[in-house]
Amino acid sequence: MNDLRDFIATCETEGELRRIEAEVDWDLELSHIAKLNEEKGGPALLFQNVKGYSSPVLTSACTTTQRLALIMGMAKSSSLxxxxxxxxxxxxxxxxxxxxxxxxxxxxxxxxxxxxxxxxxxxxxxxxxxxxxxxxxxxxxxxxxxxxxxxxxxxxxxxxxxxxxxxxxxxxxxxxxxxxxxxxxxxxxxxxxxxxxxxxxxxxxxxxxxxxxxxxxxxxxxxxxxxxxxxxxxxxxxxxxxxxxxxxxxxxxxxxxxxxxxxxxxxxxxxxxxxxxxxxxxxxxxxxxNPIFWLSTVGRAVTDTHMTMALTYGATLWQGLEAMRIPGIKSVYCPPEGAGRFLAIISVKQMYPGHAAQVGTAAISTEMGAYGLKTVIVVDDDVDAWDLPRVLWALSFRFNPSRAEFIKRGRSTPLDPSLPIDARDITSRIILDATIPYEWKDKPVPIELDKEMVKRVQGRWAELGLDG
Ligand SMILES: Cc1cc2nc3c(=O)[nH]c(=O)nc-3n(C[C@H](O)[C@H](O)[C@H](O)COP(=O)(O)O)c2cc1C
Ligand SMILES: [Mn+2]
The missing domain is CATH 2.30.110.10 (Electron Transport, Fmn-binding Protein; Chain A)
Known part of the structure; x- marks a missing residue:
């Protein structure tokens, strides 16, 4: 992919772009069409008839993981x-x-x-x-x-x-x-x-x-x-x-x-x-x-800005942890709902006492984390960082509030609405260790189903009338 025109052509071939021929006003109308389209998970839009203008406007280019994959030259089936x-x-x-x-x-x-x-x-x-x-x-x-x-x-x-x-x-x-x-x-x-x-x-x-x-x-x-x-x-x-x-x-x-x-x-x-x-x-x-003007609606989650930041801030955080040579990092996920920057979830295979704590404090010391990141959740490697129901499960049954680390002062973003408008330079942060501590001799015993019995009942599924 060499330029925006290649991207538009690729999106069109892949059914990821809609051309809008009807006249649309640049004053709120165009952005509102784009925003509502993004809330429905719609395609990229190319507005070809903007009131008073002869050149087009592209929106919603990065709203889906599929289109981010196309930009990176990866398979459309790739996950974030x-x-x-x-x-x-x-x-x-x-x-x-x-x-x-x-x-x-x-x-x-x-x-x-x-x-x-x-x-x-x-x-x-x-x-x-x-x-x-x-x-x-x-x-x-x-x-x-x-x-x-x-x-x-x-x-x-x-x-x-x-x-x-x-x-x-x-x-x-x-x-x-x-x-x-x-x-x-x-x-x-x-x-x-x-x-x-x-x-x-x-x-x-x-x-x-x-x-x-x-x-x-x-x-x-x-x-x-x-x-x-x-x-x-x-x-x-x-x-x-x-x-x-x-x-x-x-x-x-x-x-x-x-x-x-x-x-x-x-x-x-x-x-x-x-x-x-x-x-x-x-x-x-x-x-x-005939220059193509490109707009992102930014705005409330989730738009192409949130998807873009979930990818780029998440990758930067992951890279930062790798650069610190911390072993066992399985996955990193910065949810688009948090614009990829206020909340991070990290899955780690623990190898020594304090490993999960190290991951949490390291995360807030990376280039990405030392900025707006406020909440880090660390989970064990049997939970994927992006698997939010499992993350909530770990937060319910593995997390103990006495193992949360509270950091009082860190660099903030002036855009964070949780801080008073005139005091947004500094934020607090919290690290939620939702792992089972490595050093525990007696660890809670997880429930695994009996393998033989699973095989047996799966064999009887149709007979039990449970298929379909
Ligand atoms: C659509 C969009 C708009 C942004 N607007 C701003 C902005 O107005 N000011 C700002 O400091 N960062 C803004 N950001 C975030 C920066 O792009 C991001 O922090 C980036 O790392 C800045 O580049 P730098 O690290 O080279 O300074 C925006 C990001 C996106 C995706
Ligand atoms: Mn830079």
């Missing part, structure tokens, strides 16, 4: 955990990107007075949103001026006027770290924001990968070949050659403007009553002919 396991395996050997000369998006370039973000069918998503959001299924590319580290991250972008995009670079995110380096140098930070490209690049933007490493190298690892990149129009930043729309500009080191609110993945609006934020002065926009 299969995708995570493969992600961890493939990203062990990173592949740097490759410079190429030309890209289709370079065909149209608008600079200076021609720059107009309203040229694109940017939807307004939720009723109380502060405006139209150009960046949902987006990724922002920045470069550290001191080390040359290139980062690619998904951060929402609001159209503030035809040449300005409001940002929400949350504290400690990689674009925020780089912005602070530029601010110290009193220099504006060059940025590129890309909408539409090889859809894997959006997954990479959303993934919580380590600082100082480039998402391009991880993407190459997953594709098994280098990602083709070209130099951006003005500042020479690397841009995937597969891009549909490329916006380039700078973020001032000090200037701020109000941004938001936006209906976030927690199911609540964020950006109500928050301080102003940095913004992008757009200086150039390049785009393919």
């Amino acid at each position: 955990v299969d995708l995570m396991r493969e992600w961890v395996k493939r990203t062990a050997n990173k592949i740097p990107p490759r410079w190429v000369e030309h890209a289709p998006f370079q065909e149209n370039v608008d600079r200076d007075d021609q720059v107009d973000l309203f040229k694109f069918p940017v939807p307004k998503v939720y009723p109380l949103d502060g405006g139209r959001f150009f960046g949902t299924a987006v990724f922002v590319i920045t470069k550290d001026p001191k080390t040359g580290w290139v980062n690619l991250g998904t951060y929402r972008l609001q159209v503030l006027d035809k040449k300005t995009l409001g940002t929400q670079f949350i504290k400690g995110k990689h674009a925020d770290i780089m912005h602070k380096v530029y601010a110290e140098m009193k220099k504006p930070m060059p940025v590129v924001a890309v909408v539409g490209a090889d859809p894997l690049m959006f997954l990479m933007g959303a993934a919580r990968l380590p600082a100082f490493e480039s998402e391009f190298d991880f993407a190459g690892a997953i594709r098994g070949r280098p990602i083709d990149i070209v130099k951006s129009d003005l500042y020479g930043l690397p841009v995937p050659a597969s891009a549909e729309i490329v916006v380039e500009g700078t973020v001032d080191p000090v200037a701020m403007r109000p941004e938001g609110p936006f209906g976030e993945y927690t199911g609540y609006y964020s950006g109500i009553g928050t301080t102003p934020r940095p913004f992008i002065n757009v200086e150039s926009i390049s785009y393919r002919k």
